[in-house]
Amino acid sequence: MNISLFVTRCLLCFFLTLSWSVSAQHITIRVLDEQQNPVEFAVVYINEILPKVTDHSVVIDQVDKEFIPYVTVVQRGSAINFPNNDEIRHQVYSFSKSMQFELPLYSGNPSSPVVFDNSGVVAMACNIHDWMKAYVYVVDTNKFAISNKAGQAVLTNLTKGSYEVVVWHPKAKQSELLNMQQIEVGEADQELVFTVAQKKQFKAWRSPKGVKRRSY
Amino acid sequence: MKKVLISIFSSLVLSGPVAASQGEWVEWIADAQLSYAAIDNLNLSAFSNDSQNDQRLALTGVAGRFYQFNGFTRMSIALEIDVEKFQAFDLLDNVQLGGNIGLRHKFGLGFFQPYLQFNVDYRQKEVDWHVYSRNILFTRLEVGKHLDEQFSFAASFDFTLTEGEAGPVINPELSSDVFDQSFAHISVFADYMISQDWLLSASYARRQGDFHSACSKDNVAKVIEVERVKAITQDDVFGGCVYKLEGGANIYSALLSYSLNNHSAINLLAEHYQGRADVLDYQSTSYSLSLNYRY
Numbered sequence: 001m002n003i004s005l006f007v008t009r010c011l012l013c014f015f016l017t018l019s020w021s022v023s024a025q026h027i028t029i030r031v032l033d034e035q036q037n038p039v040e041f042a043v044v045y046i047n048e049i050l051p052k053v054t055d056h057s058v059v060i061d062q063v064d065k066e067f068i069p070y071v072t073v074v075q076r077g078s079a080i081n082f083p084n085n086d087e088i089r090h091q092v093y094s095f096s097k098s099m100q101f102e103l104p105l106y107s108g109n110p111s112s113p114v115v116f117d118n119s120g121v122v123a124m125a126c127n128i129h130d131w132m133k134a135y136v137y138v139v140d141t142n143k144f145a146i147s148n149k150a151g152q153a154v155l156t157n158l159t160k161g162s163y164e165v166v167v168w169h170p171k172a173k174q175s176e177l178l179n180m181q182q183i184e185v186g187e188a189d190q191e192l193v194f195t196v197a198q199k200k201q202f203k204a205w206r207s208p209k210g211v212k213r214r215s216y
Numbered sequence: 217m218k219k220v221l222i223s224i225f226s227s228l229v230l231s232g233p234v235a236a237s238q239g240e241w242v243e244w245i246a247d248a249q250l251s252y253a254a255i256d257n258l259n260l261s262a263f264s265n266d267s268q269n270d271q272r273l274a275l276t277g278v279a280g281r282f283y284q285f286n287g288f289t290r291m292s293i294a295l296e297i298d299v300e301k302f303q304a305f306d307l308l309d310n311v312q313l314g315g316n317i318g319l320r321h322k323f324g325l326g327f328f329q330p331y332l333q334f335n336v337d338y339r340q341k342e343v344d345w346h347v348y349s350r351n352i353l354f355t356r357l358e359v360g361k362h363l364d365e366q367f368s369f370a371a372s373f374d375f376t377l378t379e380g381e382a383g384p385v386i387n388p389e390l391s392s393d394v395f396d397q398s399f400a401h402i403s404v405f406a407d408y409m410i411s412q413d414w415l416l417s418a419s420y421a422r423r424q425g426d427f428h429s430a431c432s433k434d435n436v437a438k439v440i441e442v443e444r445v446k447a448i449t450q451d452d453v454f455g456g457c458v459y460k461l462e463g464g465a466n467i468y469s470a471l472l473s474y475s476l477n478n479h480s481a482i483n484l485l486a487e488h489y490q491g492r493a494d495v496l497d498y499q500s501t502s503y504s505l506s507l508n509y510r511y
Contacts, residue, residue, distance in 0.1 A: 088284075089240060089242055127325050130362070207477070207478065208481055209473045209483055209508070
């Protein structure tokens with residue numbers, strides 16, 4: 001046997017095996033409620049501490065007196081900008097255990113972003129427009145996504161291994177610790193389905209309810 | 217008074233920002249309402265054989281602006297125009313033009329902080345039957361808060377002064393200034409969100425002070441005999457007399473709102489007035505359906 005041909009074939013097999021073992025896979029997560037309807041704005045993430053991968057700051061906008069988006073997920077230590085693109089002022093605040101802050105009455109862009117240093121849920125509101133509400137979910141991992149209107153979220157670039165996938169939603173009846181599934185990532189993309197029971201949650205009434213009463 | 221209000225409104229809204237360290241003119245107010253009402257015992261007669269029912273169409277427009285002093289206090293200034301058309305008793309058709317100023321203060325940061333609100337409203341009501349025309353000055357103080365995400369509560373006290381023109385004198389012993397009146401309400405309101413799109417509201421008010429009632433000439437003698445009538449005049453609207461007296465009333469209302477979107481809703485209101493002067497009872501019920509828009 002030709003030795004150089006043999007070595008070449010061995011090296012080829014080695015690199016093929018290596019590439020196969022580090023190939024990245026995706027997990028598609030579908031989030032449904034108890035009636036099997038798709039759930040939007042569910043945060044889906046891998047439950048492990050991973051290095052922070054990006055320094056770009058995230059934006060939560062204020063348009064037509066609403067926060068956009070309704071739910072944001074960031075890795076711990078990330079900065080979030082709160083531009084106000086309404087022609088009026090807003091006063092943004094949070095009383096959540098993991099993060100308390102206040103942006104006093106302002107218009108335009110605040111001078112600096114808000115850094116979210118603790119994991120957990122941060123619920124925010126506007127002190128002037130009671131119906132304005134949004135959530136930031138702060139995680140330790142860099143593998144996370146938010147479900148769309150079809151209730152789908154995709155976790156990408158996962159190497160082979162065993163993972164805990166967790167789902168959180170602002171209206172979830174149960175803690176996210178109970179919305180957890182174990183998955184073995186192998187050679188092919190996979191799908192997971194979560195059923196997240198929803199509790200009733202309301203934003204303050206915004207529509208006009210003034211009505212002409214009879215004057216006596 | 218009308219010219220004074222318009223000039224105050226124009227100078228405040230259209231001029232530059234008021235000199236305040238943080239204050240600023242913020243969102244505009246542009247509201248509209250189209251409503252239809254069916255009113256039982258429109259004349260608030262004490263006699264079932266005199267009671268008249270009717271239907272009313274109304275269009276309301278409000279334009280103004282908010283001034284935000286700081287994160288907790290804001291003022292509203294607005295002009296309002298109301299047009300009412302009645303189906304059967306068209307002499308009650310009227311146009312109202314007025315202005316109002318409101319001041320609202322929230323006691324701190326957060327959804328559950330209570331608020332205090334003060335409103336002053338002045339309007340001129342021009343009615344086709346001129347005797348019913350009057351100037352109306354209304355003031356109200358209201359406190360309220362959200363109790364939880366679905367339920368909120370408010371209480372208010374309001375006082376109204378109306379000034380009308382004297383009608384024809386039909387009883388020399390009595391004044392004909394029927395629409396010179398003063399009355400007050402103490403009210404409580406509760407809102408309950410059934411879902412994100414449906415709201416149920418209920419209120420109770422206790423009214424005390426002057427009110428007016430209209431009846432046929434046949435019943436006037438009975439009224440004067442048993443009640444302390446304060447003023448009386450000829451009434452071409454209902455064909456008899458309209459008179460003023462003093463009494464109390466309980467007013468109950470229930471409102472169902474459906475949100476079409478962030479800026480508009482359909483509202484269905486049922487209101488029942490149950491009043492009493494010295495001897496006689498005065499009751500009326502109305503149902504109204506409205507389409508509301510807010511900018």
